[in-house]
Amino acid sequence: MTTDTTTRDTAPGAAVPGETVLDARGVTMRFGGLTAVRNVDLTVNAGEIVGLIGPNGAGKTTFFNCLTGLYIPTEGEVRYKGAVLPPKSFKVTAAGIARTFQNIRLFANMTVLENVLVGRHTRTKEGLWSALLRGPGFHRAEAASRARAMELLEFVGLAGKAEHLARNLPYGEQRKLEIARALASEPGLLLLDEPTAGMNPQETRATEELVFAIRDMGIAVLVIEHDMRFIFNLCDRVAVLVQGQKLVEGDSATVQGDERVVAAYLGEPFENDPGVAEVAEVEAAEAQADTVTDAVPGKENDR
Amino acid sequence: MTTQTTAPLSPSAPVEGAPKGFIGLPATVGRALATGGSALAVVSTFLAWTWTSEYPGDLTVYGYPGGLQVLVLIGGLLSVLLGLASYGLWGLGRLFPGSADAALKLAVLGTFATAWYTVVDISAELGGVVNLEPGAYVVALATLVALVGVLALPFTWPEPEPIDPEDTSWEQFKHHRRQNWAVVKASVAAKSPGPAPQRPAFVDILVIVAVMAVGLIVFTYGIGTEYDQQFIGFLIIVGFGFGALAKAGLVARVSAITARHRTLTMISAFVAAALFPFTQSDDQYATIGVYILIFATVALGLNIVVGLAGLLDLGYVAFLGVGAYTSALVSGSPSSPLHVQWPFWASALCGAVVAMIFGVIIGAPTLRLRGDYLAIVTLGFGEIFRITVLNMDGTSGPDVTNGSNGISSIPNLDILGFDFGQEHTILGFTLARFANYFLLMLLITLIVVVVFRRSSDSRIGRAWIAIREDETAALAMGINGFRVKLIAFALGACLAGLAGSVQAHVTYTVTPEQYQFAHVVPPNSAFLLAAVVLGGMGTISGPLVGAALLYLIPAKLQFLGNYQLLAFGLALVLLMRFRPEGLIPNRRRQLEFHEETEAPAVLTKAGA
Numbered sequence: 001m002t003t004d005t006t007t008r009d010t011a012p013g014a015a016v017p018g019e020t021v022l023d024a025r026g027v028t029m030r031f032g033g034l035t036a037v038r039n040v041d042l043t044v045n046a047g048e049i050v051g052l053i054g055p056n057g058a059g060k061t062t063f064f065n066c067l068t069g070l071y072i073p074t075e076g077e078v079r080y081k082g083a084v085l086p087p088k089s090f091k092v093t094a095a096g097i098a099r100t101f102q103n104i105r106l107f108a109n110m111t112v113l114e115n116v117l118v119g120r121h122t123r124t125k126e127g128l129w130s131a132l133l134r135g136p137g138f139h140r141a142e143a144a145s146r147a148r149a150m151e152l153l154e155f156v157g158l159a160g161k162a163e164h165l166a167r168n169l170p171y172g173e174q175r176k177l178e179i180a181r182a183l184a185s186e187p188g189l190l191l192l193d194e195p196t197a198g199m200n201p202q203e204t205r206a207t208e209e210l211v212f213a214i215r216d217m218g219i220a221v222l223v224i225e226h227d228m229r230f231i232f233n234l235c236d237r238v239a240v241l242v243q244g245q246k247l248v249e250g251d252s253a254t255v256q257g258d259e260r261v262v263a264a265y266l267g268e269p270f271e272n273d274p275g276v277a278e279v280a281e282v283e284a285a286e287a288q289a290d291t292v293t294d295a296v297p298g299k300e301n302d303r
Numbered sequence: 304m305t306t307q308t309t310a311p312l313s314p315s316a317p318v319e320g321a322p323k324g325f326i327g328l329p330a331t332v333g334r335a336l337a338t339g340g341s342a343l344a345v346v347s348t349f350l351a352w353t354w355t356s357e358y359p360g361d362l363t364v365y366g367y368p369g370g371l372q373v374l375v376l377i378g379g380l381l382s383v384l385l386g387l388a389s390y391g392l393w394g395l396g397r398l399f400p401g402s403a404d405a406a407l408k409l410a411v412l413g414t415f416a417t418a419w420y421t422v423v424d425i426s427a428e429l430g431g432v433v434n435l436e437p438g439a440y441v442v443a444l445a446t447l448v449a450l451v452g453v454l455a456l457p458f459t460w461p462e463p464e465p466i467d468p469e470d471t472s473w474e475q476f477k478h479h480r481r482q483n484w485a486v487v488k489a490s491v492a493a494k495s496p497g498p499a500p501q502r503p504a505f506v507d508i509l510v511i512v513a514v515m516a517v518g519l520i521v522f523t524y525g526i527g528t529e530y531d532q533q534f535i536g537f538l539i540i541v542g543f544g545f546g547a548l549a550k551a552g553l554v555a556r557v558s559a560i561t562a563r564h565r566t567l568t569m570i571s572a573f574v575a576a577a578l579f580p581f582t583q584s585d586d587q588y589a590t591i592g593v594y595i596l597i598f599a600t601v602a603l604g605l606n607i608v609v610g611l612a613g614l615l616d617l618g619y620v621a622f623l624g625v626g627a628y629t630s631a632l633v634s635g636s637p638s639s640p641l642h643v644q645w646p647f648w649a650s651a652l653c654g655a656v657v658a659m660i661f662g663v664i665i666g667a668p669t670l671r672l673r674g675d676y677l678a679i680v681t682l683g684f685g686e687i688f689r690i691t692v693l694n695m696d697g698t699s700g701p702d703v704t705n706g707s708n709g710i711s712s713i714p715n716l717d718i719l720g721f722d723f724g725q726e727h728t729i730l731g732f733t734l735a736r737f738a739n740y741f742l743l744m745l746l747i748t749l750i751v752v753v754v755f756r757r758s759s760d761s762r763i764g765r766a767w768i769a770i771r772e773d774e775t776a777a778l779a780m781g782i783n784g785f786r787v788k789l790i791a792f793a794l795g796a797c798l799a800g801l802a803g804s805v806q807a808h809v810t811y812t813v814t815p816e817q818y819q820f821a822h823v824v825p826p827n828s829a830f831l832l833a834a835v836v837l838g839g840m841g842t843i844s845g846p847l848v849g850a851a852l853l854y855l856i857p858a859k860l861q862f863l864g865n866y867q868l869l870a871f872g873l874a875l876v877l878l879m880r881f882r883p884e885g886l887i888p889n890r891r892r893q894l895e896f897h898e899e900t901e902a903p904a905v906l907t908k909a910g911a
Contacts, residue, residue: 068779088778089778089779090778090779090780090781090782090783090784091781093779093780093781094781098779099779101776101779105773105775105776105779106773106776107768107769107772107773107776107777108772108773109768109772110765110768110769110772114765114768117762117765118765118766118769118777118780118782119780119781120762121762121765121766121769121780121781121782122780122781122782124762126761126762126763127762127763128758128763128790128794130761131757131758131760131761131762131763131764132753132754132757132758134757138761141762142761142762145762181780182780185780185781
């Protein structure tokens with residue numbers, strides 16, 4: 001909190017550079033017999049952009065939900081600036097972790113400005129009574145919220161569309177608005193869940209710029225993404241999650257060069273002689289599979 | 304109805320491109336016929352339509368329109384005005400910034416429907432066309448000519464979609480129907496009026512005052528209709544007239560003006576409403592007025608819960624009951640076990656607070672549920688309230704509420720020496736009991752409107768809307784969903800309790816039967832929800848209009864009788880099919896929009 005006054009640019013929730021913002025230790029998440037995330041450690045330091053990649057079903061989003069309080073980890077703990085995360089998602093946001101969603105979840109029938117104002121919810125206090133009585137404090141707080149929201153819209157480049165309904169925005173701008181809304185809660189850590197999904201290369205580049213700008217405000221960023229070029233351009237560190245376990249963690253070069261990562265994404269080659277023999281083997285296996293499936297109905301008929 | 308049969312709607316005809324009408328008459332002839340026919344209809348309302356005054360409204364007098372003739376006269380005048388505007392005479396076009404042609408079509412259709420309804424009803428009622436006087440033939444012919452005229456007015460036909468010949472005949476039938484419907488819609492399509500020119504503020508204020516005066520006159524006329532036919536004619540003319548004004552762009556203009564001066568609009572609306580009892584010579588219609596107000600106020604309170612926070616509450620009338628019973632218990636009624644008589648402010652406050660406490664007690668366990676589950680549980684709690692009250696009669700439980708007899712002979716209110724049960728003469732106007740309560744209830748409505756407006760436009764209101772839109776995202780924005788929903792629930796309950804505390808005094812008696820889920824007489828939970836949905840969720844004027852309609856229609860159309868609930872259900876189904884956003888959609892934000900974003904929002908009327 002003492003850092004707030006030192007630089008004017010930094011967001012109020014920003015931390016001292018180098019300080020550990022997020023510290024997940026031994027996070028394990030089980031759903032019944034299925035272990036979706038197993039013993040994952042991850043730290044994010046202030047002023048860092050960390051990427052989290054992995055093939056589909058690797059447990060990225062589950063891990064994400066553990067960080068945002070949607071799930072409570074079965075084992076392990078998540079600390080934000082030294083304090084264990086509370087188990088409710090709205091308390092996590094109040095603590096200083098904001099997030100966006102993989103499939104955009106804006107408040108479609110509210111205006112762009114109102115969406116950002118909702119993001120300010122945890123940083124304002126006016127309750128029902130102050131809304132009904134409308135004292136000077138209410139008007140002051142409301143004006144301050146609006147000013148801050150407009151600043152954020154300016155920051156993501158949506159100031160001109162403040163009065164539009166969120167649902168009428170084009171796709172790329174909806175993504176930007178979601179980021180602005182998350183920033184409105186003055187987070188110390190921003191979690192982006194696939195921020196460039198469905199974007200064209202120009203939009204992806206613009207998002208990249210935006211994430212760098214957010215980092216420069218002093219907010220740590222954790223990104224889940226499938227777009228490898230985006231991730232490796234952007235991130236200081238990348239962690240790879242495969243089948244619920246962390247495979248590697250390191251800078252872009254380390255991760256890109258790691259054989260296990262390539263294997264996880266592309267599948268492992270056959271040990272001895274790939275080629276004709278392999279094709280024959282696959283064909284044989286397929287043929288067998290066909291006969292097996294054919295046999296199944298017959299079996300049923302027998303019964 | 305008749306238009307669809309006269310329309311040559313074969314999609315195979317080469318209809319694309321150049322605008323043309325349904326009937327192959329030149330546009331100038333059509334316009335002349337429409338305007339002339341309407342003018343003749345206006346004249347004919349001064350003639351006698353039937354020979355006997357047995358038909359209600361006395362349509363036998365020459366030179367003095369009565370009953371349904373007045374409605375035809377109004378429709379005819381509107382048509383003539385729009386007809387002249389469609390010629391572009393005397394800058395009338397500037398008065399109607401939208402599409403005068405489309406407006407003319409609706410106005411003429413409305414006039415035609417009312418006139419022919421009257422003529423047919425006279426013949427049916429009195430037994431044969433022999434009962435018609437020349438005036439009736441004149442009006443029938445005149446409106447028919449006008450209708451033929453508007454059908455000749457050109458409009459841009461929609462591009463017909465090609466038919467897939469492999470479709471089943473049912474698919475083809477649906478395709479034709481869709482095509483015809485598109486044509487009908489295109490025939491009354493209006494361009495959206497451009498941005499309103501800057502006018503001095505006093506002009507805006509005059510417009511608002513005029514609109515409120517018209518609103519008061521329309522409402523007073525509707526509430527004062529004396530027989531079924533007049534009310535049906537009233538509904539036809541008001542419906543088509545409003546449609547015509549909307550097509551003429553006036554509704555958009557007026558709502559832009561009212562959006563600019565929201566506080567002024569609110570004040571003038573309440574002044575207009577407060578003037579209503581002064582327009583009445585006796586208490587007969589003030590009774591209806593006060594019941595409408597109670598119903599509308601409770602519906603507006605429910606709109607906080609349903610419209611803003613998105614919590615489907617099917618037991619809301621229970622909170623009205625809690626307020627009414629609490630207030631009745633401390634009213635000094637002889638059948639109340641508590642023999643105390645508190646002043647009104649104390650009993651009203653008590654009713655509101657007790658209802659709020661019930662709201663919290665019921666809300667705390669149930670608000671953890673979402674959607675349909677919440678609806679079912681609240682429905683259950685609403686019935687629990689009624690049955691509990693029924694059983695607290697001294698035999699099945701403690702003697703508190705007097706069981707099914709209820710708490711009766713609740714004394715009239717007496718505020719600062721003003722006895723609500725007595726007639727008072729103010730400025731030469733006599734205000735009887737129900738008129739007094741009407742004014743008191745109006746004050747309560749004002750409180751609810753202010754609470755609704757202020758809470759919706761604040762941090763907590765935005766949190767409600769966010770929860771309604773997407774609960775998961777709202778939680779991720781740091782909104783304590785449960786707490787915020789509980790506040791909405793408790794606030795809604797509190798407002799209903801406040802209304803209940805007045806209702807107890809208005810009705811003399813509170814019984815458990817008044818607070819059922821579905822009942823023939825509103826307010827009950829089903830009708831309250833219907834009023835909110837019918838009027839438009841999340842708006843202030845929506846539930847007020849919805850409640851007025853839902854109260855007046857069953858009260859005025861006696862012939863519906865036992866089929867009232869059936870008709871009500873059918874009407875709701877049709878409404879949800881064709882206008883899911885309600886009669887008055889939440890357009891507050893759309894008005895602030897730019898031209899290009901507004902156009903599709905108006906045309907598609909997507910409810911979602």
